Amino acid sequence: MRVEILCTGDEILSGKTVNTNYSHIARRLGEVGLDVAWGTTVGDDRASLLAAFRQAGDRADAVIVNGGLGPTVDDLSQEVAAEACGVTLVLSDYWLQRMTESYARRGRVMPANNRKQAMLPEGAEFIDNPIGTACGFAVTIGKARFLFTPGVPREMRRMLDEQVIPRLLKLGGIPGVTRLKRFHSFGIGESRADEMLAGIPGLAIDGEIKLGFQAHFPELETKLAARGATEAELAAKLAPIEAEVRRRLGNFVVAEDDATLERVVLETLKAGGHTLAVGETFTSGAIASRLAPLLGAEHVFRRGVISPEMTAEGAADRLRAESGTSHALAVRMQLDEGGDRPDFGATVTVQIADASGMVQRVARLVGGREWVRTGATELGLDCLRRHLSGLPVDERIDFERR
């Protein structure tokens, strides 16, 4: 099945807004096995929209249109869709009532121009939007089924997962349900992770469960995109593979799904009834800045100190004693001389002190000032996670040089 994405709107076309909706849609489709063949961007312009609809209708089997469903005059998607289909716009009493009720619940009267959002091409299939006033819809133009989605990212994302992808899978004769399992790791690059996961039956880039990676330094995201006839069948198929991936990536997994490394560290500290002080040099508050603002951190994170001149010897022990906390994390960086450059590096010393003493980890990172700063921030947090979980803090990572 050939799928295209068509993004509309002057803000996107002019580059004022970076088109993250496009990348989100394309990635999610790829994760369920639907590869995007073509992307088009046009502005809020009747002639361009009509031409884009007709061209995509000639080429594709399915087209996801994003944007242009708002209440203002420059939102043209319904109108031009109707024109391309050769039908008129008709009022959806159902959606008008839903919008009116939604405003009423918040003690407000629906503005008159929102009525436009309930006008759909005659015969269009209604697509629900449980969290906004722009409903989606589907029509056929040329040989393609067009699915219209709102430009507001959170509304689009939910509609995509709950409404659009199931319809596309049905359209493509691809049965069943899908799920995306995600592992966040630190310390291994994409190629090493790929090696570590080689040979797991049923798991491959083109396997029954699709394996994918997304690197956003310093973390790597490993994704398992699974499909099954039913939820039960999917769960039964995914569970052993998920467990095997978790086992193989092992100590490098810092969090899963929507969790983050800092959240995992905070929850572990909370569960143990611990308190924390953090000392930093060149990371300059970047470690504190990931932990301290978290909801619930106020009882755990007691103190952060940033001092470019923090000495290495016993820093965490001293910090712990001064702060009166159960744990202290100190991350010191000795930077190379001179200005920024690709081979600019630093020697990072991570110390963790608790009631039982102090552990230390030294690593050399290279890759420019911001790169090593980001790497050291993650390394400090990850060493703390490992220490709290009884894992070795000195396991070699791919980013360090010897």
Next chain:
Amino acid sequence: MRVEILCTGDEILSGKTVNTNYSHIARRLGEVGLDVAWGTTVGDDRASLLAAFRQAGDRADAVIVNGGLGPTVDDLSQEVAAEACGVTLVLSDYWLQRMTESYARRGRVMPANNRKQAMLPEGAEFIDNPIGTACGFAVTIGKARFLFTPGVPREMRRMLDEQVIPRLLKLGGIPGVTRLKRFHSFGIGESRADEMLAGIPGLAIDGEIKLGFQAHFPELETKLAARGATEAELAAKLAPIEAEVRRRLGNFVVAEDDATLERVVLETLKAGGHTLAVGETFTSGAIASRLAPLLGAEHVFRRGVISPEMTAEGAADRLRAESGTSHALAVRMQLDEGGDRPDFGATVTVQIADASGMVQRVARLVGGREWVRTGATELGLDCLRRHLSGLPVDERIDFERR
């Protein structure tokens, strides 16, 4: 003149990479008065590329193609361009030599597959790339001039400004030279800035000097895109308008062009021979994290303290005394109760202490946990900038509630 952008590459098409090249190109073109009419994205696929070239060649006067100029087999731009033009690829001896020399200067031998990057469609116009191995080129397909640029962002950006835009302006019969002047401000929204700049002769969205805004909270970027027959004429025309914009935006301007608020603060501290300590609560090191890692900050930034329980009374004075610095900045936040929500707010207290005493600024910010944290970080830095420059620290900003 109708201009289109055509982006190529599987990473972009699949959404794995967010297409920031597109938004950069479109924005830069808009700034010189060239509006983009259509955007196309295709993968590393011969048939799609050829179809996309032909369609754009039918519609447009000029097409900027981005990507596909690399040394590997999936980089197809030159090949498919030659096919679309009905010519063969010929070796550019000049570019082959330039590449060979560039490798030799770094003590390396050019890999054999880089030779592919010197193969251009017969009769193509060569476009220089002074910082990479992918040269650009231009050919005519259909009725449009196609300008091919590399996918590596820094190479594309430089080629766009130095080579592509001048060619497009010439092609469109738009004479002269262009310049972009940028002001970064904090505390005023786009609509207020627009009002403040109303009525400056020659400056408007569609004026001789194009006025544009780009909001990236907490800062607003105000851009003046100017064109002149010659550099001298341009400078003469821009200077008085630039001065007037600077005067009207006044105390809200935190930096200009490539400078940043934190760099301005650091340079002002350095120039005065000052040293600084920073105390934070919920900003959690975000202020320190913007100042301390800057090149040259090591002699100025002496100490940062993050303590969720920092008391308001005399915090900056105490911090200054304890740290032995000439200046201290303390930013305290009292957060609203409960979880995150759009109307979650905080009362921010900024204190600055120096030898002459202490100044204080209190503001209430609203907009969710991360939003108020970002706002308070900027407010703290901006109050320090203002204090160091003898400007009032208590000027009301658009983001605060009373």
